[in-house]
Amino acid sequence: MKNNLFILFSFILISSLVYTQQIQQTNLYEFNKLKLNPAFAGENNCSKINIGHLGQWSRFNGAPQISYVNGSFEVGKNMSLGGKITLDRLGTLTMLNAQGLYSYKLNFGKLHNLSLGLGIGINQNSFDFSGSTIQHVSDPSLNEERVRGSTFYSEFGLVYTIKNFQLSFSIPNIIESTSKLSPTISGLYINKRHMLGYIAYRFGELNKLSLTPSILYKSIWYNNGAIGQHQIEGNLLLNIKNLVQLGFGYRHETAFLGRLGLNINNKIQLGYAYEFATTDLAKVSSGSHEIIFGIKLCNKKELPRINIISKNTTDTVYVENPSSIDTMYINDVSIDTIMLEKVIKQVKLEYTIYYAQSQYTFDVEKEKEGLSEIIEYLKENREKSIYIKGYASEEGSDYLNFKLSGKRAKRVYSYLLSQGVNRNQMISIVQGEVAKHHGADLKGSRTENRRVTVILKE
Template identity: 30%
Template sequence: MINFINATTIRRSLYIVVLMLAQMTFGQQDSQYTQYMYNTQTINPGYAGSRGMLSLTGLYRSQWVGFNGAPETLNFSFNTPVSERVGIGLSFYSDEIGISKEDNIAADFSYTIPLNDRGTHLAFGLKAGLNILDVDFSKLNPNNPNDPSFQNSNSIEGQVSPVIGAGLYLRHRDRWYLGLSAPNILKTTHYDDVTISAADERMHLYLIGGYVFDLSSSWKFKPAFMLKSVQGSPLAADVSANFWFNEKLTLGTAYRFDSAVSGLLGFQVTNGIMLGYAYDYDLTDIAEYANGSHEFFLRFEIGGRSKGVINPRFF
């Protein structure tokens, strides 16, 4: 979440309004995903290697379609086990909001400890990388471009800051999982020397979980949740319910408290390829100006899994 201080000029005030409108929506801070249950590595490095094979995922999200300057996010990650206990991965996302663009690339490492002989494992994860911020003031469209406050404007280009994150990921075979993580524990301040202002990025804390129920030989039911907390903002909560038919077709719905209701669709094309789509209908006033949000997901996997693990897996 970004907080601005020391506002003294009209140009900077407009910049603040643009970014706040684009980024602040009833608890949204970091990039949000409706299909978070398939995109766990981005927020929790302890997930790396847990699927037992080389796993590559890609996700594209277009939020508030039709709203000028709305968030657009591209996410890519891969992870693989390198031994029975060690997993590694790489995650990347690009988030464009209004006049700002953030790129984040990080390496993930996990170490897993078996807690019993019934398939319960606890993984400790570390994340390290870089965040790159660009802000293009030339995209602003003031009513009076001759206003002295808009003269000699310098854009923010390639402002680099470190990323250090950590996570715990507890799972029991294909039955349930629970994770606690902070993708970046550092508080980073971005400075704008022209307007003498600053933007703070604070630590986000995530709690995720899910359980798989067998309804019949053909149907499985998986409820899942994600809680997201950051200082200075309300707790953000997402809950979802997915139904899995014949390990091929997934149908579900999700609710983001006080923000959006969603429909989810997934299809396991082969054991190694999964496609997913989600549509969000906004429940806030912005629904009058936007046409919902679209999210597309692709997972591609290569290799085999550990003995006794069902193929394919729900999470």
């Protein structure tokens, strides 16, 4: 049976300035952050593609139906490209958005990352009255079966990340645009400027157990700087061994949200979200359902991360097949010791300083020439970095040897710093007796275990 559209409803939708759900709703943005911000293109150096569908207000005739596909890929060391296509149907109104994406990443030291994103495309908005019966309408434009118009679309975004903290800010429709849907229609369709803010912090490790609380804020941003209609929601996402995700959220005065995700081999992402309305919509609908299917291919092998924490710097080392991690405290400084089979590295130069038993100072004049090549290389190549690995022989207790090897590494670190090497280029690793250079059966082997090795990576 054809829908009955009364004059007031039609007049509001077409003959005046139209403000609709221009920023499409999504409940699975934790699995598909490209929906929030173009700066997420190429996140974690990976190529991604996502396909999803959101059916809002089940059993409610003419309720929003949103289908989307988006993806991104790296094109350079810090640049990524991508695209988004979204089809949003609401009763007689259909909104199609297609855009290209660009992002550029800036790294500040080892921990701070800032991504800038830009999206440019088109919006096509159309009304289809072919299946509707219009009653009591004097506007001749409503006698047309289909009216449509296209507008320019632009979006800008920033994403700041430091360790487990993430802050996203984006402005969809940053340049407002208008379109005339039909020569006979007196009004215009305006794409209003919006604002999206997202903040999250992850507690715990992804490959074990982590909990991520987050807040999402959306609003209309008027030309005079005033904030119009706005919406805020809070979420909790539990990640179990980077395999299963369970989420719960609340959208202020609107709905409760539930999420379920499955990550297969860190390549395939499946997700489902259910939204239960807390408004009168709950009386006429059975909630909203969203599903997503995603594929992720990473250019670099994703390895476990171990934080190396010293008094002057905090860095991340990628390791392969770690057998155990033990945290010790020396002078109230937490240092993660590493017991591993192999540290991933590409060695260009390597220099070793040897020590007498129980000593941690070294003869600067004697070692100056050997270290100078590394110092000059680091000054000329600020993007490069080194490991400073301190060792000790097996005489004495494990604790004293660990402390001694730490002092040896710290002394070399301080010397290189005084010679103009940037602290962000140096990663101190305290080994103690963990990784012996040779067996300790002979006195000569013990001497070779008392050392600091400086390894330059490419």
